[in-house]
Amino acid sequence: MATSLFQSIFHPSEIVALIQYKFLKSSPIHVIPPEQKAKIRCYEFLNKTSRSFAAVIQELDDEIRDAVCIFYLVLRGLDTIEDDMSIPIEKKEPLLRDFHKTIYKKGWTFDENGPDEKDRQLLVEFDVVIEEFLGLRKKFQNVIADIADKMGNGMADYAKDAAYNKYGVMTNKDFDLYCHYVAGLVGIGLSSLFSTSGLEKPELAKETELSNLMGLFLQKTNIIRDYLEDLLVNRRFWPKEIWTKYVDDLADFRKPGYEKKAVDCLSTMILNALQHAPECLTYMNKIQNKSIFSFCAIPQVMAIATLALLFKNYNVYHSVVKIRKGETVKLILKCTNIYEVANIFRYYSKVIIQKNDSKDPNFMKISVACGKIEQWCQTNLPDIDSYSSSQQDNNDIVIFLIGFILSAFAAYLLYYVNQEHLDYKGRETLDVFD
Amino acid sequence: MVENYLIIGGDGFVGRWVVEMLIKRGETSITVFDIVQRYFDKEIKHYQGDLSNYDDISDCIEKENITAIIHTASPPHDGKSEGLFWEVNVEGTKNVIEACVKFGVKKLVYTSSSSVVYDGYSELINTDETAPYPEKHMNVYNETKAAGEKLVLEANGRNGLLTCALRPCGIFGPNDRQAIPGFIKVMEQGQTKFQIGNNENFVDWTYVENCAYAHILAVDKLSVENQTAGEAYFITNGTPVPFWDLCRLIWAQFNHYPPYILKFPSSFGFVIASLAELASYITGKEPGFTRFRVRFATTNRYFNINKARNRLGYEPLVDLEEGVKRACQPVLNSLNNN
Secondary structure, X not given: OHHHHHHOOOOHHHHHHHHHHHHOOOOOOOOOOOOOHHHHHHHHHHHHHOOOHHXXXXXOOHHHHHHHHHHHHXXXXXXXXXXXXXXXXXXXXXXXXXXXHXXXXXXXXXXXXXXXXXXXXXXXXXXXXXXXXXXXOHHHHHHHHHHHHHHHHHHHHHHHOHHHHHHOOOOHHHHHHHHHHHHHHHHHHHHHHHHHHOOOOHHXXXXXXXXXXXXXXXHHHHHHHOHHHHHHOOOOOOOHHHHOOOOOOHHHHHOOOOHHHHHHHHHHHXXXXXXXXXXXXXXXXXXXXXXXXXXXXXXXXXXXXXXXXXXXXXXXXXXXXXXXXXHHHHHHHHOOOHHHHHHHHHHHHHHHHHHOOOOOOOHHHHHHHHHHHHHHHHXXXXXXXXXXXXXXXOOHXXXXXXXXXXXXXXXXXXXXXXXXXHHHHHHHHHHHHO | OOOOEEEEOXXXXXXXXXXXXXXXXXXXXXXXXXOOOOOOOOOEEEEEOOOOOHHHHHHHXXXXXXXXXXXXXXXXXXXXXXXXXXXXXXXXXXXXXXXXXXXXXXXXXXXXXXXXXXXXXXXXXXXXXXXXXXXXXXXXXXHHHHHHHHHHHHOOXXXXXXXXXXXXXXXXXXXXXXXXXXHHHHHHOOOOOEEEOOOOOEEOOEEHHHHHHHHHHHHHHOOOOOOOOOEXXXXXXXXXXXXXXXXXXXXXXXXXXXXXXXXXXXXXXXXXXXXXXXXXXXXXXXXXXOHHHHHHHHOOEEEOOHHHHHHHOOOOOOOHHHHXXXXXXXXXXXXXXX
């Protein structure tokens, strides 16, 4: 908390948000009766395995919360198998391909993950997830199993793909397909769960392309941000089709002398993600339930804020660049309706416009992508400019100045009091020497 | 269906592109009417005449048994003579309509302008065809274009004539005499580092080939059944961009990148422009920097072109970036040759 407050010192409205978030959090975490041990364990796993999703999942309405939690844990289980390089492919492939059947096997557990696999405990106790899965409505089970089937087979195909294992993602088309398997399918599954719960219209489940793009926008942003983390464990998700225009090896961007190329390539990657923004807004504009809206919108606004932060930012190649905690919290608190979210998208698209410059190879394409966000807002929310935020946007400079004057005054008071004290003490000291 | 096409203003900037597109797709009956002749193609008939003279245009329509007209003629909008605007844009258009009705022409597509809805100071934010004409037009050019457009749309249905009006915004292209030269002038005067406003205002542009293509679509699609007739359509490249970004893209074609950018708030721009206008009023010289130019650079001016997309099937053929490249190429060539 202290570091977060300190990072936001020049953004006092974030300090207000941080304090609001810390002390005024409205809805309490839902209490699960103590006899439902498996469910309690599942939510413990949720909190352990996911940094970002645990909080938003737990804010969901009762009709949908458990289903999304189990969906998340099933996919996390799948991911833990795929991720583990210590499992030989002959063993891994059937595990992945059959995972959608495994989740119906009461009592199934798995303890053959390597000791370093961070979520290995989830699979060691996977029987509790299966128990809760089988307790869900049949229709929820079908959606979860269907996505686990598609994702498991997709992952197995990648695990066997020699070219992918050697070089990473090749073309832009491959990039979209890879992101579809690991994130787009999650979006498609979630839309089905929302419709099944009755909280959203049945038509939402049919918006598979928009749901897919919701996932792609998040996944691509993560892949751009995690360049360094992934490279250090030799995983290459940036499509070769993009970076090969600038360097012979993806790792070259880190070398001195490649700064310009690195930043140019970065904007190509960011443009690739940014183009999905209008479709993501279209999807969110269809959501009716408040808790589902926040659940969908929070990761999306984080993504656009992250893209704006990464644009033209060479640090991506040498450290992990992340948005400030204060900024995150401020965004979370704002994600209440489509007008707020659209305005956040507009805000960050203008941040990108201000950083853009005509020497960038994607200069005009990025301009056009930002224009599309603006035009989406004006077309779909024609009264957006007369919408006034429920949460007053604090004027950072004014608060900063007031804070500065107050603290200067306080410092002076302290100094004044201490001075008196010092003088007195000083005299005493002098007296001794006399 | 085979049409006998007449392109009025076919030697002009947009008109010439329309003519070339028609030639390219193998049309066999193309006639051009213009006040001057700049192009001499074997396959087209050329009539030289004055649009404000009824006999000139009616003769041409009657003799060539014209069935479809694309009327692109207009004096350039930075022209000085107000009388000429009324003569060509209003009286000339009236003559065209009367001749169409008399000789049973079936289709008339009129090149209007997006500025017919512009009052000179309001922002145009995602404006569509439901926007009314302003009570007071910004200048005579806009006023006469609007008057011509109204005449054309009102004539829809007279003696079987089908009409529509296209409203392009910010037409530019190779050898244009209005858009690109203005940007180049700023570059030559070394003023590219000055930015008025915050560059967060979006502006639409139209590459000339897209504009011509919309005319072809309109003349092909015009019918009562598909609700295309009697209507106006905004035509743009469909990709609004921040104002200064397009300027900088054009300068970048000449390998010119502002070394740094000095940003002035638009209020400051207005003060300077007012002083400049005052100075020019006293000295009697043409002001180089005006309040209109400040507004031009700092306000939103873009359109929703979904009506053209849905009813005419319009989708730009050439994107903005490619359009700018093509538009600057002739200038680059002439620079290299000198």
